[in-house]
Amino acid sequence: MCKLGEGPSYDPATDTLYWFDIVNGRLLDRRLSGGATNVHELGQMASAIAIIDDQRQLIATETGLFVRDVATGKMTLHTAIEADNPVTRSNDSRVHPCGAFWVGTMGKGEEKGAGSIYWFFKGELRKLFSDITVSNSICFTEDGAIAYYTDTSTGLLMRVGCDPATGLPVGEPKVFVDHRSAKGFIDGSVLDRDGILWNAVWGGSVVKAYGPDGKLVRSIAMPVTQPSCPAFVGKNADRLAVTSAWQGNDDKQRKLDPQAGKTFLLDIEVNGRFEPRVLI
Template sequence: MMDSVSVLSDHICELGEGPSYDPATDTLFWFDIVNGKLLEKPLAGALKIHDLGVMASAIAIIDDARQLIATEVGLQVRDVKTGKLTPHTPIEADNPATRSNDSRVHPCGAFWTGTMGKGEAKDAGAIYWFFKGELRRLFSNITVSNSICFSEDGAIAYYTDTSTGLLMRVACDPATGLPTGEPKVFVDHRSFKGYVDGSVVDRDGVVWNAVWGGRAVKAYSPDGTLLREVPMPVTQPSCPAFIGRKGDRIAVTSAWKGKDDKQRALDPQAGMTFLLGLSVRGRFEPRVLIA
């Protein structure tokens, strides 16, 4: 039986990405990266669209009044009430050719954040670690940073350079979120359709991955075995997030970026945000520690 997939938001993003759920307000946030927009949808309420004036791709909760936003010039603090952005930590701010991309909060409160070339130039990006005001570059020569996510105990991190087709796994220090070993291949996706895009890890250690160009969300066991594949109604699903008061549902963003009018006509829901018709043992993003 095919898993049912329904539309959570019919607002069409050119590049829908970076979904993150705030359990305190029962609200899903996500981005239309290339158009500089932050989307905010209470699960029981109406969509709000915020024009950021800058390309941004990821959001984390600092506290009830502030959020941390990954943007093309680095990390900025957003005032929840006013929407005002205040620069916090520059990342590649002097390089107009790159922007932020996939990012996620480690269980300890550290933030892994990736960059990439705006035109997907080879090796133009990197993945950084940010914790209590300190910034370090973890991995260089990344073309498209994606799939940053962590096991619940903080001992494992996952990431990919989408251009390689390899989803990587690396041991981490649970107390700091810093890698403690060398990355190893977790899933080799090169012989399958589509590309490894955004991922999340549930309480059972299952990695849920959106397959860009593959019309699917795939779930992998902690040893890398494919457990299930959920067909999607769009060609380019981009990133999943656990949502709902129990974190037991999955929302998935998507994109029409790169498609001409004819291709878009064949993919009419491209750019919408979806709800997967299955129940999972998801978990909430930790709050990020900026100081």
């Protein structure tokens, strides 16, 4: 079980689900068609993976973006991000339809305002949003015209216009969902072909689905207190996998939450889509 399971991503070419145990510096993978779960020790905290091509992946870590050789597991630094700041690490990240990568950071101890959200595209890195405590819920509409993100500490899921050609934000962010009066915290999200945003609610034991208008359309109960992030999986991207965590739980809480840290395949059908490949 993962202490902090996060960052699930599915590779349809190999039918493989990847995810992370962030604080233990591990990348895990498993073919959905069957077989064992493989564990790769990365030597540093890491939280997100994107596909470059059949031979290479891009990994977001506490010191930056690394190119990972799929065959050997060798990690090579490509672009440093906050490498000189020992307080922060990478967190929620996702690829825009144009191939740009939005990469979130946060304080390892959730230090207030210590994180940021960056845009990376074809070797260029820019800071988009600063003073972020816990970056989360980065996802995009299929046409690339809208981006979503949150600072989990605010309880507000934000929506901002995007340039479909570059993945850069256009205009000012606006509140999409106000979750401040609800149980739990907005964690990772994915957006399906119908514009439905599927959000894992940390501390809420639920995955919530919101329509394009921000209204709640569905809630799926989870057998863990801290679901962390969903991903579309399967050859038709019609299933939903969800990571979870036991970080922050004492021994008593862990006994009451015995499946915490597992990754789940939900028994529902969704109209999902595959992650775009990242352009480095």
